Each structure stands twice: as C-alpha cells, then as structure tokens.
Amino acid sequence: MTTPQPVNAPSLWARFATSLEDQRVLGYVLMAPALLLIVIFIAYPFVLGVWMSLTDKIVGTPGTYIGLGNYERLFASDIFLTAAWNTVFFTTVATVFKAVLGMWLAVLLNRRFRFANITRASVLLPFIVPTVLSTLAWLWMFDATFSVFNWTLRWMWQMEISILGLVLKENWGFFRGPLWLGDPDLAMASVILVNVWRGLPFFAISFLAGLQTIPPDLYDAADIDGASGWKKFWHVTLPLIKPVAIVVIVFSIVVTFADFQLVYILTRGGPNNETHLLATLAYQLGMGSGNIGQGAAVALFMLPILAVVIIFQLWYLRREGVR
C-alpha cells in the first residue's frame, strides 16, 4: 500500500512574493517605508509630546498624568501670555512685510536688466547663509556699545548732519544710539527686521518663479487697453500669482510661528520677556528648567493655531485644483 505524498505548500516568502502581483498589496508595500519614517520621526514624537504635556514629567523621571494641569498653570502665567501674544504679533508683522517686500522685489527682478542672473542669485544669499551665523552678525550690528548703526549715527552727528531730526541732545555722552535690543519696542522691531531680512529672498524668488509663468500676451493686451502699471499688477499679476502666494505665505507663517534661532541668539526673550516667543519659552522651560511637561505644553499650544493655517491651505489648494 502506498501512502499519498503530501502536496508541497508554497513557502511564506513565495506567497508574499506572489501577493505582490496584486497592485493593491504592492501599493501598500511601496508606501510602507515612507509610512515607517513618518511614524518614527513624526507620529511617535508628536504622540509622545502630547502625552508629556499631560504629565508632570521633569528630566530623568517618567512623570505622572496630571490632565490639563500644565495648561492651567501656563494660562495663569503672564510670561506665557506675553510669549503667546508676541508670537502672534511677530508672525503677523514679519509675514506682511515679507509678502509685500517680496512681491515688490520679485517684480523688480522680473524686469530685464544687465547682470539680472547674478543679481537674482545674490538675492538668495541671506536665505542660504546659516541662520546662526547671519544672526550673530546682526547681534554685533545691534550691539549696545559698539553697534555699527550707532557708530554711523554718532559719526553723522559729529559731522553735524541731522537725520530727520533724530538727534538726542540730552546726555549725549551716553547716547550711543538707539538701544536696538534693550528697548522693548525696538527689540521686537529688531527681531522682526532680521526675520524679514532672512525670509525675504524666499518670498521674492518664489514670487519671481510665479511671475515668469504669466504669459506676456496678457500684459500686451492690457497695454493695448491702456492699463496703467498699477492696474496691470492688480488685475493681471496678482490674480495669476495668487496660488503661489498663498502657498508661500502659509508656509512662511508656519515657519515664522515656530521661529527659535533668531530670538535665542539676539535676546533670549529679553528685555522683560518682550521678545519671548512660544518656541523660546518651550525651550527655556523644557530644556533649561528640566520641566519637560511644561515645555511640551507650550510647544503644543502652537498646534491648534498652525493646524487652522494648514487646513486653510489644504482647503484652498483643493479648491484651486478643482477649478
């Protein structure tokens, strides 16, 4: 009597390999590496951050769950409220300046002139130089005692040149010029100035790319209709560049809102917390004080605000895509 031979079942690997012939399976397999990266580097830290913000974690301890205790404590602190307001103000003003000046610069760069390419390339320099290095240079320029700006002002004073009446005659011996980083209002203005200086090239070059996609025929037609330069900008340039502008502005808002380096190097949030941003406060609490739960709560406070901005961007892009 002969026993029946067992049929050789396909190995696990062979079955997996065969299943790859199914496009749906193959799609998931191809997405898996990217998904893995997102889970490891974005989702996991995010979930961990949310969890930490709900604990009293300090460095070296796991922390215990305290619900919204960290948020309650933050809202009871004037320092946090000041930093939150500063962040909104800093982002709004800096973004408006970057958008307006960026558009202006892009329109200028879009003209034909000698050395146009070199000029366009050099405009990018502030964006290319590492932020820490360029900000250190600004720190030197804003120095309360040896500021190059103030040195120029003093030199002009000695030359008896008045600048828009901006000369202080009292205590001239100690007037070393404006306290760029010492006066609360000027400090915020200085920080915004550096942010605008650094971010302007990104706006200008992005807008320039948008401008170059606009067909010249439209301007020719506007010329024939007798449109002025302003009308051409308002009725031709602006509507056609709007999709690019929206993406650039929203992206800039997100990055500016979470800015850290400029303030950390220039003022560390001083004077009197007048330049403190949420990012620098989160660092101060989490890394400086070892109060990681509080630091995480400050950082997460940015989330709902930025989420609204991003949802608007996605909604707008989808609407434009449908059109």
Place this chain on the structure above:
Amino acid sequence: MQKKITQRGSGVTRRDFIATTSAAGVAATAFLGGKAPAFASNHKLHYLQWSSFIPDADAEIRRQVEEFSKAAGVEVTVEMINQNDMTPRITAAIESGEGADVMLLINNQPHLFANGLVDHGALMSELAGGDIYDWANGAVTVDGVARAVPLFNIGNAIVYRKDVFDELGLSAPNTWDEYLEVGRALKNNNLPVGQTLGHTFGDAPSFAYPLLWSFGGMEVDASGKVVVNSAETHQALAFAKEFWEAACDPGGLAWDDTSNNRAFLGQTIGATLNGASIYFVARRKFPDLADKLAHVNNPEGPGGRYHVIGPRSPAIMKYSEEQDAAADFIRFMFQDDNFSQFITVNSGYVQGLTPKWENHPVWDSDPALKIFSTNAKYGRSYGHAGPWNRASGEVAEKYIVVDMFARAVQGEDPKEIAAWGQKEMENVYGA
C-alpha cells in the same frame, strides 16, 4: 484577476526588485542596529565640562586627564563646550540614557537633574568632609542625598578704574548709597557703571539677586513661602531705578555676559560687576589698563552684603557603566596637588569650597585679586532664604528676578512689579 506587471526588457520583475531591496534593507538594519564591534581596550570615560574663560584652566584639566588616564589605565575623552550649551546636553543625555559619564554641573543643576545622578554621599564625605561651605553643600544635596561633589566656585566682584576714582576723589563703595554717589560721578565723567539686566545667565542675576537681598527682599522665606512682594523688595526696586538713571549705562538692558567685558576693556564704562576675567584679559592684552584696575565686594545694604555664588560640581551619571572609574577621576581632581595647581593656573578666578583654600598662595600673588578670596563667605544661592531647589532654579531660568529689576529701571511702579513677581513665583512654586 491579478495583473502581472513585468519590467520588460530588463528581465527584472517588480517582484524581483522588491525582494532584492527588502533583503538589502534587512541586512542594513541588522548591521546598523547591532552593537559595534568590541575593542580590546579596558575602560573608557567621557568627561564633559564648560570651556573656561581662562585658557590655562582648560589646559590644566587636559593635563590632569592625561595623567589620570595613564595612571588608571582608563581612556578618558574630555569635551569642553560653551556653558550655555551644557544644560541641553545634560538634559538630552539623561533623557536618552547616553552621553558623558561625568559632567561638570553648575549652580543648582544637581537639583534639576537629581533623577539622572548617582548618590555621591560616600564620595562627598571622603573628599569634602565636613568643612565645605553650607551654600555649596546645599547646591548639591537633594532630599538629603548628595547628587554631585562641589569642586570650585567662580566669584564675582565690582571691578573699577582706580585711576579714575583717584582722579575724581572717589573711594571704593562700601554701601549701595555710596555706590550711587560714586556711579553718579562716574557717569558725569562719561564712564558710567556698566551692568546688564538682559536675559543672560551670569552677570544679570549676579547683580539683581544681591541687590534684592541687601535691601531685605527675598524670593521665599525659610519655609519656602513666596514672599517677594514686600516693602523691602519695593525699596530695592525703587533704588535700582534711581541707581540706573544716575549711574548706569542704559545699554545694559541689552547686554549679555560678555558685553560688560568689552565695554570695560573698550574704556566706555568705569565699573562693573564681573568675575576676574576682565582683569585677566587686561593683564594679557592691555597691561597699562590692568595696572589701573581694582576690585571690591558688592555693596552692603540694610539687609546685609551678598554675592550670588554657584559651585561647579562634577557629577556621575546614573546611566554610566563606568561609575567606579568616574569616581576615581573625581578623586584625582580633588587631590590637593591637582586642585592647588588648578587654582594657581586660574590665578584667582576660582575659589576652593573649604576654608583652607582661602589661604592658598595665589591670593598673595596679586593684590588686585585678593578680594576674591573673601567672596565666598558672602555667598547666597538663588531662592534664598529658602532651599536651593528645582523651583528656585526655574525662577532663575525664567529671569523673574532679573526682569523685576529690568522693569523697575524702565519706570514701572515697584509695587506692581513686586505683585507680578509674586504671581509668577507662586506659579512656579505652586503656592
């Protein structure tokens, strides 16, 4: 029905491609995730500390490391970084359980990072004995357990232009009122007092806290209750405003820890509170100026005379696998001959933390630095008169006391400022 997709022409199916790259990925993961090959060496130690303003001090530490390395048969890596970068490095190391075995902590960092540090009780008893200054003891003792061993302190004093003082008929100030009059005269002669009230870890709190204490104000009382909103604090704030307007360079609101050094050496200010680093740089680069410098302790107020002090304390990390070697390394640094040499190369920039080091020969080598030997006895810590705990560290880290004085010199009402400080401190202390 399944579609079969084949990359025609190349003979490689998508299935082949996936299989091959998957295998390569698995192999790479195994390699990267595995342990590095073991070396034949015995023990390795990683020591992290700040980069001193005194280059010779760093050179001396490197010499000690090399000597210890040879004697103990331990390969020691020493890393020196900017003090401002130390805190994030310590935080990251403790959280990840990986990093230097021994770190040089500052001020009350043993309180902030207590959970990541081993019990140093035995080492503390062996090396510091019972002679260590109380404030240094308090800086490292958390809930009765030593979390580091205080090694040295960097003092501070008012450095001033003795030649200008002589010219104007001024004496070194002993009280805040005298300092006000001295400063007024200096400012009238275009060499004001230079003082930072910005967000900077060294000079700003070193000025603000002693000024508060010397008028009798304090952050918390001995029981830990926040009491900063007091009549004494109001007086200190009101005095600060008068002092700032009459005597100080207004630029100080924007200064960092290096600004007053540059201003003094640039001869735009006539006095400033600082470590001895201004004098050392002057001695090296501007010897004529160095001969004109002198130092004096902080002025005395109605509540006494104070200095902010902060020990530098080597600490062994809990995660370290070389805790015995780390303890031996700390013992080596504490050896009398090594520490004496360390004090000598610092030329008075640092002080030992037991009274016997007050008689070190270095204090007789240069009269300009003699005052620093007496500095430590006026020392108090952040959070005085309460314990130097994590909350007082957070108050300092948030610059609450510094900002109280920064607001005062800009004209805000002292009572409103003190109420603000009370609220913010209670938020930290959890009152």
